Amino acid sequence: MFLEVSWTDPVTGCHGYLVVDRLVRGVASGGLRMRPGCTLGEVRGLAEGMSRKEALNYDPAGRYVPLGGAKGGIDFDPRDERARGVIERYLRAMRPLIEQYWTMGEDLGVRQDDIDEVLAELGVSSSVVAVHPLLDDLAAAKARLAAAFEVQVGGVGLDELVGGLGVAEAVVTALGHLRLPVEGSRAVVQGFGSMGGATARFLAEAGVRVVGIADVQGLVVDEGGLDVEHLLAHRDRFGAIDRAHLCPGAAARPADEWLKVPAEVLVPAAVSYCVDADNEHLVTAKVVVEAANLPVTADAEARLAARGIPVVPDFTANSATNSWWWWTFFGDIGPTADEAFAQVRTRLRHLVTTLFTHSNRHGTTLREAAQALCDANAAAIEARFGDDAA
Template identity: 55%
Template sequence: MTAPLITLTWTDHVTGQQGFLVVDRLVRGVSSGGLRMRNGCTLDEVAGLARGMTMKEALHYNPENPQGRYIPLGGAKGGIDCDPQDPAAYGLLVRYLRAMRPYIERFWTTGEDLGLTQDLVDRAAAEAGLVSSIQAVYPLLDDEATARQRLTDAFRVEVDGIGLDELVGGCGVAESVLAALDRAGVAYAGTRVAVQGLGTMGGATARFLTRAGLTVVAVADIKGTIANPDGLDIDTLLTARDTYGTVDRSALRPADQELPGDAWLSTDAEVLVPAAVSYAIDTTNEHRITARWIVEAANMPVLPQAEESLAARGVLVLPDVVVNSGTNAWWWWTLFGDIGPDANEAFAYTRRSMRALIDQMLARAEADGTTPRAAAHAIVADRLPVIAERFGWYG
């Protein structure tokens, strides 16, 4: 793959803190990728995430499906080096969006990512003078007013008090787990799961896996790990979360254990779902993992050298570029009109699409004798030239 099209570092004139934008590729003149905020965010991190977005978009492009209205975009990503709980964070976010306004207006569509909610991004974008954080895609729509209303309606849909936009990503992660279990002939009942992070993605994943019959035996948040070998009451824990995914410990049952923050790694479970920060699994801790599958709900949670060691031990890592791509795809399926603002339709479409991707990736890995990540990269390598030929490199 080629070098990024645009790499930009911005310094806030008020605080001196930095923000970044990397546009990896444009398709039809537009790119897609969220905006994250975390202390220690770097340009290299954002560049890796932008490349990942190019791959996610390409993976959801099906050249043999002429019925699909959503035609994937290019990949991009934004990042701000700041603790999202810092009192100065919101003002920094507004100034960043104001500085990035020319890019957002023309060719970068963005939204919530680590450390930010969509409501916060929308509020800051309006204050920064933007029509929308995804306005660059509007010229590609057949009927802009209808499409925008459809997406607005979808964001208003709630299931059991949780927004549909918070659930679709976890639905895709959960379906990735189920597809891997089905392919291995492993029953859902009795399969144990540990989840790092109980925010939007991790919480929804735990919810869907529990409803599918799996047992979530450990969850980790910023305060530590909550574990119960007989299974946690996920619905209660989800209700007891704050906006940052931290669980109120007064909601725990007597048999629930409070363990150190990294205890989820060595939990006696078949499936680990890192759904919080990047770089969570490295060469210093991968040896503690006894799970059979690691399913990357977060972006870049497993470092490459750690993944090599895990693969040598027979631990299968299902990569982020496939596993957590459902949220981004749902935005576009809805906006372009492949699905309506309906939860059942969204979940069914997400499950079908994610299962097809997982099955294709694992079949390619088996055929090529490679890891799932290498197989996903190979599928992308096949599709990008087709996308470039059909839609051009930039516009």
């Protein structure tokens, strides 16, 4: 662990944290989240996960060399009218670390627009300014990323789609390895924000029947398959679906029933620790694909493994959002949807296939297989950069 910072907001008294788990070439990457109940332990675990997520996508032939891992977290309700002020004061306090070590962006409960606006007010040119010295042509890199953020597909920004596309590709690849059909397989997605919404969209496009979506208000189900595009058109900025616009056949149920909906695929895409030892027995899916960070506790995952239910770990399944930023910024891909989608699909298909192959060959879980790949890549990065990767 390189650095841990605890912060107290002088106005509301809420607490915030920053953990830098590891530096590579002097820089670490990870987002800022805001949710009631966020703890230092949670942020520490997320920072460690970012180190794994970065290392997992190391390609020695690529321009982008994975960074270290970091994470920020604030224990506050993002729906509170005071939330933006809290973010502003937090970023002001963390400014020296943002400028030197921490490349950061949005995460649960925090929007990139708010981060960019606050940093501009503070005179910081970018939320990833710490990585600028590593670029050969900073102007070209900024232009590529700016152009990529202007791209929309079906009225949705490319930056809000790539993460969910990666999760959906992980689901499709996992179904293939489990010898389950993609067409007609059922999925339940918990969370309908940027990640969950995009995941549901691409699953539906692939032919998976999305039969349940859980949001902050509860659960929406339809055994025949939900009209995902219709629901996306009737959600707010926090991913809450307007129940007044449900299609015929769709029904609203209590939130705690999301694990009970019969499905082959379970995609937790919202909060951490939502599948634990107390509710794991309710899972009937054939595979769990983690779109959120740390949604399945270690003891629950062990019990799922004992029941023959594999879990595709978060730092594999949801890695595309982070990697897309850097692939674009460093110039491995151009600022187009075609290049982004092709890279995400190819990379996630390769990663998930590698995990299943290792798991089957060595009798490990998918998480253990992913960790082995991360360790090998981290060792290669350290050998390449020496003391700058520590």
